[in-house]
Amino acid sequence: MSRPTTKDLAKVAGVSLATVDRVLNERPGVRQTTVERVNEAIKAIDFVRDISAANLARSKEYKLVFLLPDHDDEFIDLILEAIAEANRSLTHERTIVTIIRAPANDPRRLVEEIDKLSATEVDGVAVMTPETPQVRDAISRMDARGIAVVALVSNQPNAESAYFVGINNEAAGRTVGQLMARFTGEKHGSVLVLTETMQSRDSQERRLGFDVIMAKYAQRLKVCPSMETYGDSVRTAQIVRSALQSRPSIVGIYLMNHDIYEAMQAIEALSPLQNVVIIGHELTAHTCARLIDGTLDAVISQDVGHLVRSSIRVLKAKITSIGTVASQERIRIEITLRENMPEERQTVGR
Amino acid sequence: MSRPTTKDLAKVAGVSLATVDRVLNERPGVRQTTVERVNEAIKAIDFVRDISAANLARSKEYKLVFLLPDHDDEFIDLILEAIAEANRSLTHERTIVTIIRAPANDPRRLVEEIDKLSATEVDGVAVMTPETPQVRDAISRMDARGIAVVALVSNQPNAESAYFVGINNEAAGRTVGQLMARFTGEKHGSVLVLTETMQSRDSQERRLGFDVIMAKYAQRLKVCPSMETYGDSVRTAQIVRSALQSRPSIVGIYLMNHDIYEAMQAIEALSPLQNVVIIGHELTAHTCARLIDGTLDAVISQDVGHLVRSSIRVLKAKITSIGTVASQERIRIEITLRENMPEERQTVGR
DNA sequence: CTTTAAATGATGTACGTACCTCATGTCAAG
DNA sequence: CTTGACATGAGGTACGTACATCATTTAAAG
Numbered sequence: 001m002s003r004p005t006t007k008d009l010a011k012v013a014g015v016s017l018a019t020v021d022r023v024l025n026e027r028p029g030v031r032q033t034t035v036e037r038v039n040e041a042i043k044a045i046d047f048v049r050d051i052s053a054a055n056l057a058r059s060k061e062y063k064l065v066f067l068l069p070d071h072d073d074e075f076i077d078l079i080l081e082a083i084a085e086a087n088r089s090l091t092h093e094r095t096i097v098t099i100i101r102a103p104a105n106d107p108r109r110l111v112e113e114i115d116k117l118s119a120t121e122v123d124g125v126a127v128m129t130p131e132t133p134q135v136r137d138a139i140s141r142m143d144a145r146g147i148a149v150v151a152l153v154s155n156q157p158n159a160e161s162a163y164f165v166g167i168n169n170e171a172a173g174r175t176v177g178q179l180m181a182r183f184t185g186e187k188h189g190s191v192l193v194l195t196e197t198m199q200s201r202d203s204q205e206r207r208l209g210f211d212v213i214m215a216k217y218a219q220r221l222k223v224c225p226s227m228e229t230y231g232d233s234v235r236t237a238q239i240v241r242s243a244l245q246s247r248p249s250i251v252g253i254y255l256m257n258h259d260i261y262e263a264m265q266a267i268e269a270l271s272p273l274q275n276v277v278i279i280g281h282e283l284t285a286h287t288c289a290r291l292i293d294g295t296l297d298a299v300i301s302q303d304v305g306h307l308v309r310s311s312i313r314v315l316k317a318k319i320t321s322i323g324t325v326a327s328q329e330r331i332r333i334e335i336t337l338r339e340n341m342p343e344e345r346q347t348v349g350r
Numbered sequence: 351m352s353r354p355t356t357k358d359l360a361k362v363a364g365v366s367l368a369t370v371d372r373v374l375n376e377r378p379g380v381r382q383t384t385v386e387r388v389n390e391a392i393k394a395i396d397f398v399r400d401i402s403a404a405n406l407a408r409s410k411e412y413k414l415v416f417l418l419p420d421h422d423d424e425f426i427d428l429i430l431e432a433i434a435e436a437n438r439s440l441t442h443e444r445t446i447v448t449i450i451r452a453p454a455n456d457p458r459r460l461v462e463e464i465d466k467l468s469a470t471e472v473d474g475v476a477v478m479t480p481e482t483p484q485v486r487d488a489i490s491r492m493d494a495r496g497i498a499v500v501a502l503v504s505n506q507p508n509a510e511s512a513y514f515v516g517i518n519n520e521a522a523g524r525t526v527g528q529l530m531a532r533f534t535g536e537k538h539g540s541v542l543v544l545t546e547t548m549q550s551r552d553s554q555e556r557r558l559g560f561d562v563i564m565a566k567y568a569q570r571l572k573v574c575p576s577m578e579t580y581g582d583s584v585r586t587a588q589i590v591r592s593a594l595q596s597r598p599s600i601v602g603i604y605l606m607n608h609d610i611y612e613a614m615q616a617i618e619a620l621s622p623l624q625n626v627v628i629i630g631h632e633l634t635a636h637t638c639a640r641l642i643d644g645t646l647d648a649v650i651s652q653d654v655g656h657l658v659r660s661s662i663r664v665l666k667a668k669i670t671s672i673g674t675v676a677s678q679e680r681i682r683i684e685i686t687l688r689e690n691m692p693e694e695r696q697t698v699g700r
Numbered sequence: 701c702t703t704t705a706a707a708t709g710a711t712g713t714a715c716g717t718a719c720c721t722c723a724t725g726t727c728a729a730g
Numbered sequence: 731c732t733t734g735a736c737a738t739g740a741g742g743t744a745c746g747t748a749c750a751t752c753a754t755t756t757a758a759a760g
Contacts, residue, residue, distance in 0.1 A: 025717095053745090054717050055745090057717040182532065186536065330693075340650075366709045410748095
């Protein structure tokens with residue numbers, strides 16, 4: 001037979017529809033013993049509320065917010081695009097996603113934005129921002145206000161209320177290490193590591209994983225200390241130049257951030273890049289182009305569309321206290337070479 | 351304002367609700383000019399039918415079928431598991447997935463099973479079977495009967511009605527080629543290619559892609575002709591033994607099928623495998639274990655859960671003639687090393 | 701102009717749930 | 731026994747769509 005309805009539930013529990021409704025929606029005025037009777041009946045007939053009918057009746061809309069850094073780079077652009085796409089297909093599911101931008105490096109303003117969000121206007125929030133104590137506390141306050149929270153891309157390991165949607169950065173670093181070890185063959189020499197800043201937990205974790213594998217499988221290679229670019233193209237050029245000059249035998253470069261435009265420019269301007277293995281992060285128009293032209297050997301990435309859709313699913317699941325399919329929400333650490341690049345990216349120029 | 355409803359549509363089109371209903375559900379008795387007027391209004395106010403409300407009203411259930419080969423291997427097991435998981439989470443969405451098994455290599459019985467499916471009992475079918483003319487025709491007949499069809503894992507390029515859910519096998523072969531070329535460093539020697547059969551289009555495509563890249567980037571390596579195992583362990587052992595003996599300098603092995611148990615056994619029994627790069631397909635318990643113990647160097651795979659969920663989404667989209675989000679349905683060619691193996695697989699023993 | 705068929709409108713019920721109001725029941729304290 | 735608080739039942743309306751029936755209008759044919 002078909003799915004049991006509230007009517008069936010009422011019959012089995014031996015109560016009226018009104019009481020079933022009171023129990024299901026946790027309305028007051030039901031004796032504890034009756035509540036239990038209904039709950040037993042729910043288990044007995046395996047009753048599950050029909051969410052679409054419920055949403056229809058409530059004419060409820062899920063109001064979700066993505067809180068993103070306010071600087072613009074290709075990765076953020078990808079996320080914005082993915083959100084726009086999700087929004088298009090989610091109109092059919094009573095879900096509205098809006099975007100709030102806030103300075104990632106100004107905790108005060110960030111916290112201000114978070115505290116502004118009221119449970120009456122917002123049901124769930126996906127937060128993409130570096131971990132700081134202030135942010136952690138602001139997240140806890142949101143949770144207390146009854147707003148669902150997920151941490152996007154950057155984990156918030158100390159905010160238990162925030163489910164993490166993203167990859168394990170230490171494993172990502174290990175993966176890069178393994179690729180670097182194997183792609184460099186038997187060669188000896190040194191490996192550069194460039195990052196925007198080592199302040200961020202993500203960078204630290206990636207570096208950690210990278211070092212573990214390099215130590216294990218590529219002792220022939222000397223891994224240099226991380227060089228920080230601070231996103232400054234002049235500084236980047238300078239750093240790269242002096243590194244390439246002082247170390248003649250560079251065989252590999254790990255670009256730990258997705259915004260690698262300046263670094264690549266500086267590198268290319270300076271040396272013939274034959275036989276230097278370069279590995280970067282995230283599948284942007286720029287990295288794709290570099291994969292195709294062969295400058296970049298591999299890219300480690302996470303599916304941005306998946307990140308966004310998964311965040312939305314998890315938020316909605318939290319809001320309705322429904323379970324999620326764990327395997328569907330797992331974000332994979334993707335390795336992309338020129339050969340397995342998604343076809344729609346292969347034509348995208350820079 | 352909120353989503354437009356059929357009422358709004360009726361008002362804008364200047365017709366009654368009944369007529370709107372007739373147009374939306376393609377019922378007879380509406381003049382062509384009126385149909386067009388309503389369709390214009392649909393565009394004008396961007397009306398989209400509320401699918402959950404529609405399903406509720408129809409008390410419709412989507413009845414989907416997965417038609418799978420009737421032999422058992424680890425890959426099929428993964429698919430079965432993914433279907434079971436999908437089924438659990440889809441009860442909430444009025445979708446029931448059932449499974450039919452049929453001998454993949456007996457086109458007659460296969461076609462018989464397909465022809466048995468009636469549009470009254472089934473709304474959509476995902477077919478996983480090698481391409482043959484008989485099957486292609488049977489798929490066309492299903493389409494004519496009004497049953498939605500997708501081709502799963504194995505493409506049916508000559509059956510236009512079947513949307514393909516799976517990876518580009520030629521690109522997968524290229525990817526293996528690139529990894530083989532890079533993982534073997536500067537070494538010279540030969541590369542073995544083992545497959546169950548070269549009859550299947552999938553194997554042919556993979557081989558093609560593999561050869562292209564090997565010719566381009568690894569001319570130092572000699573790629574041997576594909577050796578067919580026919581899934582027979584005795585034969586496999588024999589083939590592998592003679593190959594390893596007659597060719598002293600084997601530096602790489604490409605196991606083109608997911609069922610690599612026999613081949614791995616045979617290989618291991620015969621030679622010290624130091625420095626031989628072995629690359630296989632699909633993330634099964636067995637391949638994961640081999641990745642962990644280091645026998646296998648890389649695995650090319652497709653996310654089975656994604657395959658199944660995507661098939662279901664595409665089928666439902668076809669049934670309701672709603673669009674899909676292209677980027678969500680793209681199945682990636684995944685490269686898995688020990689380092690980026692999904693965490694839940696790392697503890698799975700054999 | 702009438703006849704007739706086709707096109708359209710008006711209206712009601714249903715799907716499964718939410719939410720509201722009002723009536724009736726029960727039980728313990730006074 | 732009465733009072734009152736609380737528990738429960740009965741019934742209705744709504745959400746957006748599907749589908750059926752019957753009444754009415756419109757257009758084409760005679």
